[in-house]
């Protein structure tokens with residue numbers, strides 16, 4: 001089989017040589033509220049996670065990332081933290097958290113927790129004190145309070161908008177406003193204040209001592225606002241990310257934010273082994289995204305371009321090449337993401353006609369996205385084998401392994417995402433990817449989610465078809481494809497000391513395919529054509545095919561339409 005010459009010769013240090021377990025890891029994201037409910041209150045909890053560790057061990061994941069489980073009024077699903085050093089009683093106890101860490105470690109699974117440093121909950125003790133304190137007081141300077149504009153301070157201080165809709169400034173009633181980049185229940189902290197910096201170092205130390213292995217940093221590009229007086233308007237406040245790649249936006253991705261992470265890295269490196277950290281930084285400029293991953297900073301950063309890519313060969317190939325190039329230049333591992341708790345599920349997203357923006361799904365006029373469910377399912381499986389066939393850190397969002405589609409059936413009165421209200425009922429928001437998981441086909445137990453049958457978001461009847469226990473017995477299921485892929489990945493995709501991969505000869509890939517050869521000798525070939533199969537040479541052995549259904553068995557030499565195959569030369 002012919003293979004084109006390597007286009008990348010750079011290699012980066014890998015797990016085996018550094019003990020950096022995360023570099024080629026599969027990280028499974030758990031949104032605790034929707035994962036498994038052990039106490040029957042209809043909301044998932046830590047005991048529920050403990051009960052599913054065996055499932056996660058069989059799936060083969062290296063780590064779990066837990067979305068917030070801290071005490072919270074849940075104005076934004078827990079990303080509004082009222083106490084950073086405790087567990088919300090709805091999610092369990094600190095003893096259960098300790099138990100989870102110990103059991104996960106016994107199962108060979110690392111624990112990554114979510115840190116939310118851009119804002120607290122409005123119920124946080126600091127913010128409650130700030131509201132009662134006078135303008136200019138030390139209590140208020142932990143947050144961003146500003147006097148309003150206009151004769152009677154009736155106008156917000158700047159044109160800054162909340163990510164969830166409306167002004168980012170909430171009036172306090174005394175002529176002063178506080179900043180909230182997200183919901184009004186999420187006041188922004190003032191990171192120019194040394195007390196805030198100290199507090200977060202202390203919070204991180206607390207969780208390091210608890211034995212967690214790493215941190216996911218929420219909104220990591222938002223902390224360092226330009227608070228020099230007078231505050232500046234943003235050129236286009238409707239854009240929720242910086243417009244220029246020069247750090248000049250007063251809200252987003254400012255150069256000063258990197259100082260914060262250099263301090264954090266020092267702390268992480270004091271631990272043995274050093275703690276992992278991955279940031280969530282939304283900026284359209286890849287070189288700036290990867291600055292957060294510098295070795296003296298967080299060390300890793302989410303790259304969301306795969307999750308955003310439309311189903312098209314050139315876009316996927318370009319995305320994969322670009323992510324690898326930037327990651328390698330920054331000395332970090334590429335990160336691969338197909339979904340998370342903020343975006344419509346991949347098994348629906350990939351079924352929309354090209355040109356449809358599924359995230360901007362407008363409901364006010366009743367319009368819903370047109371989705372081809374069979375195509376979406378096929379493509380989601382093919383995308384999974386692309387992601388899992390790439391060296392780097394792969395993030396799997398709970399339910400993705402089941403091929404679970406987005407739930408578009410939620411009625412307006414059932415929605416809980418603050419985007420629905422703040423956006424004046426324009427966008428349905430993110431609840432459709434947060435519906436509690438189906439574990440069994442039993443409706444009486446909320447499809448195995450809760451013995452009580454309760455579920456904080458209603459589950460549609462079709463969830464039964466995706467139940468984990470049914471898929472477990474079906475060799476061709478999405479779950480079993482993920483299990484096989486993660487297992488094979490361990491020896492075939494993890495690259496030892498050399499992460500360089502070679503792109504496959506374009507002649508082999510046809511007009512709609514692309515692929516690569518790994519140092520292990522395994523090849524990955526993705527076929528984006530909806531109609532044509534690709535034919536592999538006879539001397540190859542197929543290891544895995546995303547369309548191993550009745551029409552396409554894994555022993556053939558065909559790469560079926562809209563599929564990805566993993567194979568080796570005999």
Ligand code: GLC
Nearest residue numbers: 076079116182218219341342
């Ligand atoms: C991040 C989280 C999202 C949350 C927001 C505010 O983007 O992923 O769920 O709403 O930050 O904390």
